[in-house]
Amino acid sequence: MEPKGIYDILSKTFSSKIKQFLENTFPPTIIVESSAIVDVCKFLKNEEGLNFTSLMCLSGVDLKDQGKMAVVYHLFSITHRHKIALKVEIDRNEPHVPTVEGVWATANWYEREAYDLFGIIFDGHSDLRRILMPDDWEGYPMRKDYVYPKKYHTWDV
Amino acid sequence: MTELINEIITRLANAAPIIRLLVVIAIIIVSSVIVLAVALLYEGLATYAERKVAGDIQARIGPNRVGPYGLLQFVADGVKLLLKEDIIPFYADKWLFIIAPYIVFTASFAAFVPLSYSEHIYIANLNVGVLYILAISSVVSMAILMGAWGSNNKWSLFGGMRAVAQIVSYEIPTVLSLLAAIIIPASLNMRDIIAYQSGGLGIFRWLIFNNPFTFFAFFIYFIASIAEVNRTPFDIPEAESEIVAGYHTEYTGMRFAFFFMAEYGDMFVVSALATTLFLGGWQIPFIGNIVMPVWLKDILEVAVFFGKVFLLIYIMMWIRWTLPRLRVDQLMELCWKYLTPFAFFNLIGASVWVLLLHGKGVYDIITGLFVH
């Protein structure tokens, strides 16, 4: 199915929650309201004709200049062979997004990584703790305004 | 020469009780040192042989730098291990930790004693030689557990428990298959067993060819003994890739070397037992009654004995570098569900054969047909 077609179906079903359609990204991006992301994902996974079986990648993005953070979901359907990207934009100071762990199990670790590196809190996540950085690290390294620490415990960094 | 030594010793022994005691102690020490020297030399060369065999099977060369053809590699390894730092983990049970390698080595080395290397070369002619070897080798399992527990390391404990379970279980097929051979010469004395296998062109009276049951018993014994010695495919106690190094994870330097050498010593002992019981010990094949000086015959017999033992050891090494390892429950399954019933029925069959044919082997029956 063409990405525009997917956008149309989503707009019809979720009306106000679907914000925007960006055609010039590859794959095209649909911007979704953060509160509706779980329902949208469930719909995309289970609906006949869409069947997005796989979450290829879940990334956090720090859009410091716009005062926002974004979470980008790249979805893919192995049965219909179409791809789409979903983007959720959230406030940079209080980043909260509902978890899609229940829809695709692979989101578990990707969300942990986004939390670890950006500080995005995924509400409802079963085990939200740091995955790459040490458990007692302070700060979120991938943010654009991250200040490198001078010391970690007693070691000079 | 021998008479002179005998004369001196008898004279001294009859002098006074205290001197007799000293003479006895001196004899024990001298013979132990000789056996220890031979055992250590063998174990060093066994490590070298293992690496060369491994290299050959793996399409590479193996040690070839230290000494001619790399023969002095084991000396270099020994020196290196002696110079390593001796680490005892802080919370380890010190006494158990220290004693365990010594006991393992002692048990393995003590089993060299009742073996008879030629007609006139032997260390002790024990009436219960076979039983003694089996009993002393079992001490190894206890000592492994001591080392594993004393290391205060969960991985070592895993290795130790697996080792004990494995060694204790596999003793049953070992003994049952040995029994199938022992009932024919009806003696536990190693020299008697070898003497029984004399004649028949030096090869056809071997117990392995005696009846089909002893033939199978040899293979059951060989497989069970590989498990006794903790060699692949039965080397889970020291499964290097699973539990780091199993029961000898925490051992460094010479203590580790003791475990290592004891394994090769054990290999020698079980192969020697197999050779004695099944392959005719030091009987030289096809020599017949060629007249030769006693000392030449002794040397040849020693050579033949070591040749047979080294052949079996080579097969063990070959198997190690070819086959993957069994999982612990599959290993137990193999022992209890397959080897033990097989060995047991084998024993019954061998006993029936001995009962009906009065201990005559296949060769005896065939030659018996031609005599009459």
Add this chain to the structure above:
Amino acid sequence: MVNVDERFMEVSMGPQHPSTHGVLRLLVRTDGEVLTAARPYIGYLHRALEKIAERVTYPQFTPFTDRLDYLASMNCNLAYAMTVEKLLNIEIPRRAQIIRVIMAELNRISSHLIAFGSFSSDMGAFTPFLFGIREREFINDLFEMTCGSRLTYNYIRIGGVSKDLPEGFIDKAKEFLDYFPGKLKEYNELLSYNAIFIKRLANIAVITPEDALDYGVTGPNLRASGIKWDLRREEPYLIYNELDFDIPIGRGEMGTIGDAWDRYMMRIYEMEQSTKIVKQCLDMLAPGDYTAKVPKVLKPPAGEVYVRAENPRGELGFYLISDGSTKPYRLKIRAPSFANLSILPKLAKGVMIADLIAIIGSLDIILPEIDR
């Protein structure tokens, strides 16, 4: 005092462990030999590659992609180059495309050889690893001829490749390809159809197709579960749509579809297919440019792309956000082993420790690309 649950033992496998394929820590809770839970802890090799990407220019980041999955460097370079080229929208000359395919497939063979070798040595069969290394030497020689390096190549650049193929490459490559299929047969005889090996792996850790898609498992692991999905066939990049090769899938030959043996065997089949591909490519080579004209200072237009390629371990994806400057704004690396490892806690319930090693080996993970 620590609250100790006396029924279960919690052991930590790693970070230093001979068979966790890198610095991976598994906190394993066992009830005797049977696992009740296994929790992976990663991050020991985190080198902040994504943060580095925001500070270096696009061509400067290519060597960093080598170190993502150092056993399949060419493939990682390729995926990154394709991502930037998608943003730049440039056409790669045909010769460069064919060279890229040759290098990617040769690297696939060498990566699978290591996977096969280290898996077999985890299982206790130490020999096939060295056979794999021997074959890999030929491939390393080919790569050294071309780009000077044996492990991290930095060869596939944005726009093409860095140097043309040297003289004698085609003949040497053809020599290797004639010699290699015989070796695959040897591996099958030695290991793949060995009864002990099959017993260790059949019906272990079955990944159902639904679970595979749910957990994002890709690559040979996905195909072993029966799903015929290969990016080279479904979303062809470079010249894969002109090549004739099969996509092997798991058929449950020795047990259930999707068990550890199937995953292992996938790699052997894929090596066969890769030799086929390289042979065809070598015949298709024609004189031409080996790189497109790329500006010295690379400033891709602003935009977002997500491009993925079929690495030996799965799908490697790069999500690139460019803001029009010389440096990426955000580069997210979607590593295949990251998702492959996430299914481990689910598979590890109720297996034995020895099976855990089999599971990790059959998933074929590599830590640098998980931790980035």
